[in-house]
Amino acid sequence: MKPWVWHTTNEDALTIAHVSVDNASPWVRRFVSQIPKTGTVLDLACGGGRHSFLLAEMGYSVLAVDQNISEIEKTANPFIYSKELNLEEEIWPLGGDKFTGIVVTNYLYRPHLDRLPEMLEKHGVLIYETFAQGNEQFGKPSNPNFLLKTGELLGLSQRHGLKVLAYEDIYQGEPKPALVQRLCAVKEG
Template identity: 45%
Template sequence: MSINPVSPWISRFGGLIPAGLVLDLACGNGRHAAWLAQRGLEVLAVDRNPELLAEIGAPGVATQQVDLENGPPEPLSALFQPQRFSAVVATNYLHRPLFPLILSSMAPQGILLYETFAAGNEQFGKPSSPDFLLQPGELLALLAADRAGNWHVLAFEDGFVEQPKPAMVQRICAVKQAGGLATTLRIG
């Protein structure tokens, strides 16, 4: 089995994740789940592909097969319980209807690490459908629209990357603030 290296975005901000259960959403072969577990975090790796989940086998990583897009609603409601996760990590995956569930499932002081393809990526190959490409500033807009949470953006990028292959990406690292703090959108 060949495992891709950990995303530089995840390795850069993964140290900010507090103790608690971390969700690796659409985890694929578990490269981030295993990396996070090696750092002492408890990780739930979720994907629809049972073969990929079976490859993970890392100590500290529990796996769960869930079809995040077409499955019945019960597994999603059980997965995304309010304030369940100390962090949600997602890379190279976009299903917009999940965002309210993702954001509500974050505990106060939880970290959102999200990185996926953005508009303009069609010039480099797949994904090329607008359904799978974030629009400019879309991650910021999704956090700003979250009425139940108050988010402090630690870092945001929206543009071209050369590695691991040329692509347009958007990525964010944000902390869910406790209490009635106002949403802070600071580009860093």
């Protein structure tokens, strides 16, 4: 594993972390305990770090990556390492890294989607949740490049031999009306 940047301290660190954990996705909360605690969990396109803080609170070692990590760096947490990366470069910036879990929410970049299962260690867990086709009727995102096609996460699992533990392709009313796909899958071999 490559060395990552430690977070700096901030007087509001506990408040930021608590608010972030409270805002964690119910889907992620439901399945995060399926991730083995033996390695590092990747929070891909981590945003403000709501899932990184949840994972750290549960004792996981976390690598939080995004193109802007300024919010997550405001909080010192010995379980969270951050790395500022452009995840949409032609060359995948996380090549060669392996993780016991990968958490992705509200993010889709198809050119690198098939890399995620390849980065999982044996028994590693992929938790993925983002917007699906049809979401354009509710607002953004509405660009088809950012909306999963019907069954796309199931297809990803099948191509890479992941065992699907749970899957949904549904309408959700909260926190805002949206069409989403959700997946929790494990790499068995």
